[in-house]
Amino acid sequence: MRRKRILTAVLALAAGLLAGSPHALAADAGPKATLAADSYTWKNVRIDGGGFVPGIVFNRKEKNLAYARTDIGGAYRWQESSRTWTPLLDSVGWADWGHTGVVSLASDSVDPNKVYAAVGTYTNSWDPGNGAVLRSGDRGASWQKTDLPFKLGGNMPGRGMGERLAVDPNKNSVLYLGAPSGKGLWRSTDSGVTWSQVSNFPNVGNYVQDPSDTSGYASDNQGIVWVTFDESTGTSGTATKTLYVGVADKDNAVYRSTDAGATWSRMAGQPTGYLAHKGVLDTVNGYLYIAYSDKGGPYDGGKGRLFRYATATGTWTDISPVAEADTYYGFSGLTVDRQKPGTVMATAYSSWWPDTQIFRSTNSGGTWTKAWDYTSYPNRSNRFTMDVSSSPWLTWGANPSPPEQTPKLGWMTEALEIDPFNSARMMYGTGATIYGTENLTNWDGGSQFTVKPMVQGLEETAVNDLASPPTGAPLLSALGDVGGFRHTDLTKVPSMMFTSPNLTTTTSLDYAETNPNTVVRVGNLDSGPHVAFSTDNGANWFAGTDPSGVSGGGTVAAAADGGRFVWSPAGTGVQYTTGFGSSWAASSGIPSGATVESDRVDPKTFYGFKSGKFYVSSDGGATFTASSATGLPSGDSVRFKALPGTKGDVWLAGGASDGAYGLWHSTDSGATFTKLSTVEQADTIGFGKAATGASYQTLYTSAKIAGVRGIFRSTDKGATWTRINDDAHQWGWTGAAITGDPRVYGRVYVSTNGRGVIYGDTSDTSGGGSGGGDGGGGTDPTPTGACAVTYTITNQWSGGFQADVKLANTGTSAWSGWSLNWAFPSGQTISQLWNADYAQSGSAVTAKNVTWNATVAAGSSVSFGFTGTWTGSNTKPTAFKLGDQSCTVG
Numbered sequence: 071m072r073r074k075r076i077l078t079a080v081l082a083l084a085a086g087l088l089a090g091s092p093h094a095l096a097a098d099a100g101p102k103a104t105l106a107a108d109s110y111t112w113k114n115v116r117i118d119g120g121g122f123v124p125g126i127v128f129n130r131k132e133k134n135l136a137y138a139r140t141d142i143g144g145a146y147r148w149q150e151s152s153r154t155w156t157p158l159l160d161s162v163g164w165a166d167w168g169h170t171g172v173v174s175l176a177s178d179s180v181d182p183n184k185v186y187a188a189v190g191t192y193t194n195s196w197d198p199g200n201g202a203v204l205r206s207g208d209r210g211a212s213w214q215k216t217d218l219p220f221k222l223g224g225n226m227p228g229r230g231m232g233e234r235l236a237v238d239p240n241k242n243s244v245l246y247l248g249a250p251s252g253k254g255l256w257r258s259t260d261s262g263v264t265w266s267q268v269s270n271f272p273n274v275g276n277y278v279q280d281p282s283d284t285s286g287y288a289s290d291n292q293g294i295v296w297v298t299f300d301e302s303t304g305t306s307g308t309a310t311k312t313l314y315v316g317v318a319d320k321d322n323a324v325y326r327s328t329d330a331g332a333t334w335s336r337m338a339g340q341p342t343g344y345l346a347h348k349g350v351l352d353t354v355n356g357y358l359y360i361a362y363s364d365k366g367g368p369y370d371g372g373k374g375r376l377f378r379y380a381t382a383t384g385t386w387t388d389i390s391p392v393a394e395a396d397t398y399y400g401f402s403g404l405t406v407d408r409q410k411p412g413t414v415m416a417t418a419y420s421s422w423w424p425d426t427q428i429f430r431s432t433n434s435g436g437t438w439t440k441a442w443d444y445t446s447y448p449n450r451s452n453r454f455t456m457d458v459s460s461s462p463w464l465t466w467g468a469n470p471s472p473p474e475q476t477p478k479l480g481w482m483t484e485a486l487e488i489d490p491f492n493s494a495r496m497m498y499g500t501g502a503t504i505y506g507t508e509n510l511t512n513w514d515g516g517s518q519f520t521v522k523p524m525v526q527g528l529e530e531t532a533v534n535d536l537a538s539p540p541t542g543a544p545l546l547s548a549l550g551d552v553g554g555f556r557h558t559d560l561t562k563v564p565s566m567m568f569t570s571p572n573l574t575t576t577t578s579l580d581y582a583e584t585n586p587n588t589v590v591r592v593g594n595l596d597s598g599p600h601v602a603f604s605t606d607n608g609a610n611w612f613a614g615t616d617p618s619g620v621s622g623g624g625t626v627a628a629a630a631d632g633g634r635f636v637w638s639p640a641g642t643g644v645q646y647t648t649g650f651g652s653s654w655a656a657s658s659g660i661p662s663g664a665t666v667e668s669d670r671v672d673p674k675t676f677y678g679f680k681s682g683k684f685y686v687s688s689d690g691g692a693t694f695t696a697s698s699a700t701g702l703p704s705g706d707s708v709r710f711k712a713l714p715g716t717k718g719d720v721w722l723a724g725g726a727s728d729g730a731y732g733l734w735h736s737t738d739s740g741a742t743f744t745k746l747s748t749v750e751q752a753d754t755i756g757f758g759k760a761a762t763g764a765s766y767q768t769l770y771t772s773a774k775i776a777g778v779r780g781i782f783r784s785t786d787k788g789a790t791w792t793r794i795n796d797d798a799h800q801w802g803w804t805g806a807a808i809t810g811d812p813r814v815y816g817r818v819y820v821s822t823n824g825r826g827v828i829y830g831d832t833s834d835t836s837g838g839g840s841g842g843g844d845g846g847g848g849t850d851p852t853p854t855g856a857c858a859v860t861y862t863i864t865n866q867w868s869g870g871f872q873a874d875v876k877l878a879n880t881g882t883s884a885w886s887g888w889s890l891n892w893a894f895p896s897g898q899t900i901s902q903l904w905n906a907d908y909a910q911s912g913s914a915v916t917a918k919n920v921t922w923n924a925t926v927a928a929g930s931s932v933s934f935g936f937t938g939t940w941t942g943s944n945t946k947p948t949a950f951k952l953g954d955q956s957c958t959v960g
Contacts, residue, residue, distance in 0.1 A: 114529040115827040121530030123499030124230040132182040133491040139172035141225040143530040143824030154527035158210035164779040167803035168197035171224025174235035180242035190222030194286030205262040220253040227279040228292035228366035230484030236297040240304035248294025277318035292318035302353040316346040348404040354411040363400020371400025371420030389435030403486030417483040424474040448472040467569040529826030539586035542607030548576035556608040577623030582632030583670040593623035614651030627668040636691035646691030660694035671717040723752035758810015761785040772804040855881025857957035859950040878931035885926040889918040892947040903936035
C-alpha cells in the first residue's frame with residue numbers, strides 16, 4: 071500500500087495565522103498577563119521515525135559524523151556513542167515554521183564542525199515565508215541564518231533528489247545551492263553568509279509534476295536538483311575546477327563546468343527522457359554515476375535507468391541492472407563505497423509492491439545482484455533478514471500474501487549511503503524510518519545481512535490530536551501517516567499503532583470522560599471505514615460503519631459516559647449515534663464541517679463550532695442550537711474543549727491575525743463567552759492536574775502572550791501565565807493540539823507538525839507533588855478497617871519493570887479516602903504511576919487516592935499500577951500499611 075505523506079497542519083490555514091500584524095484585543099474585566107518563566111525538561115514521546123527521510127549525509131573527513139534531513143521535521147545529527155539521532159532545528163519558531171522542512175544538507179569535508187541546511191517547506195502559498203540557508207560552526211548545536219529571495223520546498227515534489235546544497239571540498243568557503251521555481255543556481259563565496267545567482271548557468275529546469283494543479287504544489291518547476299564536485303580537479307585552498315549539476319529537465323538533465331563555475335555546458339551524449347535524481351562521483355575510477363527516473367518522486371516513477379559516465383573519455387554507459395521494459399520504478403538512492411570505490415548501490419525508490427529493491431555491484435556497474443529475487447513466483451529469496459524488534463509497529467500489524475512481506479524492506483527509498491569509513495555499514499531512508507545494516511559485506515559473501523531500524527531519537531510524526539485520560543494509558547495520539555498510538559510508557563516505542571482498521575491518518579480521537587476505557591477515533595483511509603471504537607482504553611479496536619458520503623475523518627466526540635458519539639466527518643454533515651456506530655443519524659441545526667466536542671460531565675450535551683458560531687446540543691447530538699455568543703473568530707482555525715468535572719465549562723482558542731484571535735471562556739455551555747485580555751493569540755487549549763492549593767485545573771496553550779510566542783501554563787484560570795518552553799525548544803508550528811496530564815502536575819503534551827509528540831515536565835515540584843494526580847486536588851484520607859494487598863509484577867526487563875497493586879477493603883465500612891504505604895526492599899524507584907497520587911522518598915512510597923476512586927465500599931477493591939527501575943534484584947515488598955493499619959499481603 072502506498073503511504074503518502076499526509077500533512078497535519080492545515081498549512082494554508084497556518085499561513086493565515088502567521089501573516090499580518092497582531093489583532094487588537096478587545097478588553098474584558100480580567101487582569102493583564104504577568105509572564106513568568108519555568109524550567110522544563112522536554113522530551114519526545116517515543117515512536118522512533120514515522121515519516122519520510124529523503125536525505126542522509128556522511129562527512130567525508132571525520133568518521134561517524136552523519137546527518138539526516140526530513141521533509142517537515144527538521145534535521146538530525148548521528149550520535150555514535152548512543153547510536154541515536156539528535157534534533158538540530160528545535161529552535162525554529164512559530165513565525166518561521168516553514169524552516170522545519172529541510173530540502174538539503176551539506177557537511178563540510180574540510181572543517182567537519184561546519185554544516186549547512188537549506189530550509190523551507192513549500193514553494194507555493196502554503197508557506198508565507200521565503201527559504202533560508204542555515205550555517206553552523208558547531209555541528210548544528212547553534213545556527214546563523216541567511217534569508218533567500220525565493221522559497222524552498224522541503225516537502226515539495228522532487229524532495230528526494232539531491233543533494234541541492236554542496237560545499238567545495240577543496241575551498242570550503244564556496245558553496246552552491248540548486249533552487250526550484252525557475253530561480254536557477256546560486257553560489258556563496260563566504261561560507262554561506264551571502265548568496266548570488268550564477269547568472270550564466272544556462273538552464274533553470276522545466277519539469278513539473280502536474281501542470282494543471284492550481285494550488286501550485288504539483289505545478290512548480292522542480293529546478294536545480296543536485297550539485298557534485300570532482301575533488302580530484304582542485305587542490306586545498308583553490309576552488310574545484312570540475313563540478314556537475316543536475317537539472318529537472320528530461321532533455322537536458324546534466325551540466326558541467328571545468329573552470330570552477332565560470333562557464334557551463336550541457337554534457338554531450340547524455341541520456342534523455344529521464345530526470346537525473348542523483349549524481350555520485352567515484353574519483354578513484356573516474357566514474358560519475360547517475361540514477362534516472364521518469365518522474366520527480368518521491369511517490370511516482372514508472373521507468374528508470376542507471377548510467378555511468380567516464381570522466382576521462384566522456385563515454386556514457388547504460389549500467390542498469392534490469393532491462394527498461396522490466397522496470398516499473400525509477401532509480402534514486404545511489405551510493406558508492408569509498409573504501410572500495412568499485413562497489414556501487416542503487417534503489418528502486420518507487421517500487422511500492424511487493425517491496426522496494428536495492429541493487430549492488432562490485433565491478434562499477436558491470437554486473438548486479440539484488441537484495442531479493444524470486445525463486446518461483448510468488449516465493450522470494452532474500453539476501454537480508456529484517457529485525458524490527460526495536461520498532462515493532464513497522465510491521466503495520468499486517469499479514470500479507472507472498473510476494474509481499476512484512477516488514478517491508480522499505481518504500482520511498484531515495485536516501486541510500488554506505489558509510490565512507492566502514493564498508494559494512496549502510497543506512498537508507500524510507501517513508502517511515504531509517505533502516506541500516508552493519509554487516510552489509512555479507513551480501514558479497516553469500517550470507518544474509520541484517521537490516522534494523524537505526525532511527526532512535528529521530529521523531530518525525532505530524533500530530534493531529536492528543537488525549538490524556540484520567541486512567542489507563544497516559545497518552546493517546548492521533549497522527550498523520552502512521553495513524554496513532556496508545557502510549558503506555560512515554561519512554562518506550564509502542565508495539566503497534568492503532569489497527570482494525572489501520573487509518574493512514576487519524577484526524578481526531580476522544581475518550582469518555584467518566585469511562586475512559588471507551589475511546590473513538592476517526593481518520594482517513596483509501597477504502598474502508600473511517601471510524602473505530604475501543605472498549606479497553608485503545609488497546610484493541612473494532613471498526614464502525616460510515617454514514618453515506620463520508621470521505622475523510624473530520625472530528626469526533628464521545629459522550630461523557632461513552633453511551634453515544636457525535637461525528638463531523640468530511641464529505642457529509644454532522645452525525646450522531648447511540649452505541650458503537652452501527653448506524654448513524656444526521657444531526658440538525660449544525661452546519662457540515664463543524665468541529666465537535668462533548669461536555670465532560672453531561673452525557674447528553676455536545677458542542678460544535680463553525681465560521682464564528684458556537685452550537686450546543688442537549689439531546690445527545692440529535693439537534694443543535696446556535697448560541698447567541700458573538701465576537702468569536704470568524705474563520706475555522708479554532709480548537710475548543712470542555713473542562714473535565716464541571717458541566718458547561720468551555721474554553722475556545724483560535725482565530726487569525728486579520729480578525730478575532732485569542733482565548734475565550736464560557737461557564738454556561740457556550741451561551742456567552744468572555745475573551746481573556748491576558749492572551750493576544752492562542753491556537754490550542756488543554757487541561758492538566760491542578761497545582762497544589764489551586765481550585766481549578768491547570769491550563770495549557772500554544773499562544774502569544776505579552777508579545778511572546780510560546781507554550782504557556784496558567785494555574786489561576788488564565789489570570790497569569792508562565793512561559794514553559796524557551797527559544798531553544800519551539801518546534802515550529804504547535805497549533806494542532808495540546809493537553810496536560812490529569813495525573814502529573816506540570817506535565818504537558820505538545821503537538822508538532824513533524825517533530826512528533828513533545829512532552830514537558832516541570833522542575834517546580836511545589837505545584838502538585840511528585841506524581842499521580844486527580845486533575846483537581848485530592849483528599850487527605852484517614853481510612854480505617856482491615857485491608858488486603860496483592861502486588862503483582864506484570865512485566866520486567868533489564869533495569870525496568872511494571873507492577874499492579876490491588877488494595878481491597880476487607881473491613882465492614884466504606885473508605886472515604888485511602889493512603890497506602892510501603893518500602894521497596896531492593897531500592898526500586900517509581901518512574902510513573904497511574905490511578906493514584908504518589909510520593910517516594912528513598913525506598914518509602916506513599917500512594918493515595920485520586921478524586922474518582924476515593925470511595926471504596928466494604929468488600930470492594932481499588933487498583934493502581936506503575937512502572938519503575940531496579941538494579942541488582944527486584945524483590946517484592948512484603949509489608950503494606952493503610953495509614954497505621956497493616957494489610958494482609960496476598
